Amino acid sequence: MNNAYAAFAARRLVQALVVILLAYVFTFVVVSILPGDPITNVLRDPQNGFSEDEIRQIIAAQGLDQPVLVQLWTSLTRFLTGDFGLSMRSSRPVGTLIAEVLPSTLILASSGFAVALVLATGIAYGTQLVPKRYGQGLLRGFPSLFLSVPNFVIGLVLIHLFGFQLGLFRVIAPNSFWATVFAAIALGIPVSAQIAEVLIANLDHERAQDYAAVARSRGLGPFRLFARHLLKPSSLPVVTIIALTLGELLGGSLITETVFGRTGIGSLVQRSVSTQDLPVLQAVVSLAAVVFVLVNLLADLVYPLLDPRVKLVGAASRRPTTADDGASQAVTP
Amino acid sequence: MASPNRLIATPRRDDIEAPSLQPATPLLRVDAxxxxxGRQQVVSDVSFALSRGQSLALIGESGSGKSTIARAVLRLLPNGGHATGRITFDGRDVLELSERRFRPLRGRAIGFVPQDPGNALNPVRSIGAQAMEAAALLDEPDDRVRKQRILETFAQVGLDHPQRVCDSYPHQLSGGMLxxxxxxxAVLPRPALLVADEPTSALDVTIQKRILxxxxxxxxxxxxxxxxITHDLAIxxxxxxxxxxxxxxxxxEAGRTAAIFASPRSAYARxxxxxxxxxxPDRYRALRDPGFRRREAGATAKIEVRAVTKTFAVDGRTLTAVDNVSFAVPAGTTHALVGESGSGKTTTIRLLLGLETPDSGTISVAGEQLSGRSPATxxxxxxxxxxxxxxxxxxLDPTWTVEKLVREPLDRFGIGTRKARNAQVRQSLADVGLGEHLLARKPGALSGGQRQRVAIARALVLRPDVIVLDEPTSALDVTVQADIVExxxxxxxxxGLTYVFVSHDLALVRQLAHTVSVMHRGRIVEHGSVGEIFDHPQxxxxxxxxxxIPSGTTGRVSPSRPRAVVTADAPG
Structure with missing residues (x-):
């Protein structure tokens, strides 16, 4: 586009970075004020058999005897260089632990998102194109049905039906293609409901606008009206909704992983919470914040490209100088 | 014009080109x-006929069903609307045709000009893309020729840079351009009938004239x-x-325009x-002027605005919204600020009300200077x-009762005891002619005229000396407007109130005001008494x-003939 857009994008990018840093600091503070001191708990566990001297040495080596602000600074600089520290349970780098399980979660989340998008658009566009007497009302009922069933229930039903009864996938091989497909369906259905609700409401709203009637007065049939006039304006707010449902997708994938017995971020978080493995939790929360901020940044950056009405702050007016009907105001440069 | 070959190839145009074959058959005939x-009937047993090349106006106020009739002719009734009776267009029964058989008539044979231009084009598609839809109705396979026809038509309707308009999005154009x-x-596919639903009600008066x-x-x-379709009898x-x-x-009532105007038979038309x-123009002279004559001579100025300037920074440029504006209003009189949108009249009253601070100049009300005062004073x-x-x-807040709405200013300023306040609320309502039975109503249960009376009562309850009227009747029907003016x-x-009256409706200004300032591009270009401005504009x-101003002179106006300025001897 132009300079205004570049300036807008740069500003948004800086804002996103600030949000990520603040999120990191926030989780650090929350973790450090949590009751109980998991680090000394672990070290003092008689099974580990450290002497008091050794404990002091380890604490000094980890920098845990420093003031909180110094610890925060060390932790933050490490985070910025991609070093998440060592897991307290396994003593392996947190980065490696996450890298091992991330691909599985990414595959699940992205295929769950694809399912959600296909379902949502299918349902929403169906409500516009399917006539009332062929079950439009039924389609309109789907989103609330999807929202009211928890996704672990959907998961269990799918496992029972397609895993055990129909034998389409083997429950003991949770990363196989078909198992992944059904996990993605279980994950995508509740997410699709939110997108579909917004899309249907937007389509109904746009259809009731004057310009839709005026377009019909130019002889447009229902399909052309939908494709040329309703599709784009109704999709715009969905960009924002998609960015917001990402949280749903992340949270949902943790549950879905448990139900389907997949290893992924979900199982890692579950293990780390039960063992108070703070470096892992801190890293996962920070990563989630990064992903969330980036997706919303993307949505913000895409929006002005899709909607010509969105006025970028500071952008020059692009109103053409065609001789107006005499209603313009006096402008002095 | 089309070549003879194309006429033969398209029989539809053929019968449009040959009206003389059936001179007696009207193009559009609406029967019963x-x-x-649902159960609510909004149009009952309406019949009329429109011949080729003629024009017919459906007149009425809001809720009269005029727009519904237009939509029924186009078969664009909103969901739930059901039409019975007969609409015959060009020999075909419109209501009997299936949607698929009727659709080819839309645009090609019946064009539609909607009411609110700001909402009638898809905001996220360029004008050109939407124009191509209309051009697709031409019997013209070549895209480039279609494009050319669009540009020609835009030039024909007075758009100076057709190509630039095509590349624009709706929000980049003014209401008049849209x-x-x-x-x-609407006219690009050369329809035989054009349905125009209040085509100018959202536009300024000079633009209205050009569009008409x-x-x-x-x-x-x-x-x-x-x-x-219009609410404006004069148009x-x-x-x-x-x-x-x-x-x-x-x-x-229905009939030839001249006949209805010469002697309206129905009470409603009268x-x-x-x-x-x-x-x-002189309807309210008796009510307006006695007080004016008495006060005009000796009265000091209640409001004095002296050399006020206000600029705004817009897109890095300086926009002078109000440029060296001065006027004075004698106590007990009405001063009108007239001008089109963007003329600075709204900014002027915002300055007067203290909602903006002027860059320079002074404003005083009742001899007290307003600018540079502390918020408390x-x-x-x-x-x-x-x-x-x-x-x-x-x-008006829709969740509040009339009583609460009218009492609020008293509560805000902490005036009087609870009992005195209640008495004052009732007095204010009585002043504007509203009964006490309305006290418990919410705005939703009131008519438009009643709501504006409540708004007036709310302003009156503090016993102010000056009331600023910002287009007080522009959202109201003409009969309701007359009521509010009274x-x-x-x-x-x-x-003995002093009014500052802001309006774009010059005819209303003439009825209501004593003195007038005409604003244009932030400046007052002319001021004087109503008589001077309207009868001898400089x-x-x-x-x-x-x-x-539509003069209400019957008979179609030929646009090339310059029209006379409205004078006191206009019919009425």
Missing amino acids: LSVSY QRVLIGL DLLTRLQSELDISLLL AAERADALVVLKDGVIQ ELQADVPALN LRAAWRHLQLIYQNPFTS VLLSLQANL QPYTRSLLAS
Whole structure:
């Protein structure tokens, strides 16, 4: 586009970075004020058999005897260089632990998102194109049905039906293609409901606008009206909704992983919470914040490209100088 | 024009080109049309006929069913609307045709110009993309020729840079330009009938005149029949050959325009005619002037605005919204600020109300200077300076009762005891002619006229000296407007109020105001008494504004003939 857009994008990018840093600091503070001191708990566990001297040495080596602000600074600089520290349970780098399980979660989340998008658009566009007497009302009922069933229930039903009864996938091989497909369906259905609700409401709203009637007065049939006039304006707010449902997708994938017995971020978080493995939790929360901020940044950056009405702050007016009907105001440069 | 070959190839055009074959058959005939939404009938048993090349106006106020009839003709009724009766267009029964058989008529044979140009084009598609939809209705396979026809049509409707307009999005154009685009798109496929639903009600008065002239010109150039829907009797009188006057979905009167105007037979048509300001410039003279003459001579200025300038920074440029504006209003009189959108009249009253601070200049009310005062003293000044906002449908909190709405200013300023406040609320309502049975009602249960009376009562309850009226009737029907004007004038006569009246409706200004300032691009270009400004305008801008008032002179206007300025001897 132009300079205004570049300036807008740069500003948004800086804002996103600030949000990520603040999120990191926030989780650090929350973790450090949590009751109980998991680090000394672990070290003092008689099974580990450290002497008091050794404990002091380890604490000094980890920098845990420093003031909180110094610890925060060390932790933050490490985070910025991609070093998440060592897991307290396994003593392996947190980065490696996450890298091992991330691909599985990414595959699940992205295929769950694809399912959600296909379902949502299918349902929403169906409500516009399917006539009332062929079950439009039924389609309109789907989103609330999807929202009211928890996704672990959907998961269990799918496992029972397609895993055990129909034998389409083997429950003991949770990363196989078909198992992944059904996990993605279980994950995508509740997410699709939110997108579909917004899309249907937007389509109904746009259809009731004057310009839709005026377009019909130019002889447009229902399909052309939908494709040329309703599709784009109704999709715009969905960009924002998609960015917001990402949280749903992340949270949902943790549950879905448990139900389907997949290893992924979900199982890692579950293990780390039960063992108070703070470096892992801190890293996962920070990563989630990064992903969330980036997706919303993307949505913000895409929006002005899709909607010509969105006025970028500071952008020059692009109103053409065609001789107006005499209603313009006096402008002095 | 089309070549003979194309005429043979397309029989539809053939019968349009040969009206003489069946001179007696009207192009559009509506017989016993009734339209209902669910159980509510909004149009009852309406019949009329429109011949080729003629124009017919459907007139009525909101809720009269005029727009519903237009939508029924186009078969674009909103969901739940059901039409019965017969609509015959060009020999075909419109209501009997299946949607698939009717669709080819839309655009090609029946064009539609909608009411609000700001909402009638898809905001996220360029004008050009939407124009191509209209061009697709031409029997023309070549995209480049279609594009050319679009540009030609845009030039024909008076858009100076057609290509640039094509590349623009709707929000980049002014209302007047958008309405030209919409008219262009409607006439591009050369329809036999053009349905125009209040084509100018969202536009400034000079633009309104240009748009109406354009419609009239295109109608005769292209031999199009025009079905004009309007609430403005003066426009209808000027532009239509025949009138159908509607009220609550029922025809009150129908016939040739000149005949109806010369002697309206129905009581409603007579009332409508009496209430249109443009037709009755001196209607309220008796109510308006006695007080004025008495006060004008000796009275000191209640409001004095001296050399006030206000600029805004927009997109890095400086926009002078109000440029060295001065005026004075004697106590007990009405001063009108008139001008089109963007003329600075709204900024001027915002400055007067203290909602903006002027860059330079002084404003004093009742001898006290307002600028440079502390917020506390300003608050005290506001007690004597009240605003009545233009749209009573949005200016009143819908969850509050009338009593709470009217009492709120008293509570805010902590005036009197609870009992005294209640008495004052009742007094204010009585002043504007509202009964106490309305006290417990919410705005939703009131008519538009009642709501504006509540807004006036709310302003009156503090016993102010000055009331700023910001287009107080622009959202109201003409009969309701007449009612509100009467309330305002009798309040002025009884309480000696000073009004600052902001309006783009010059005919209304003439009825209501004593003195006038004409604003254009932030400056006052001319000021004086109503008589001076309206009867002997000095500035060309004032003259063009006055010439734009529909005069209500019957018979179609030829746009090339310059129209006379409205004078006191206009019919009415």
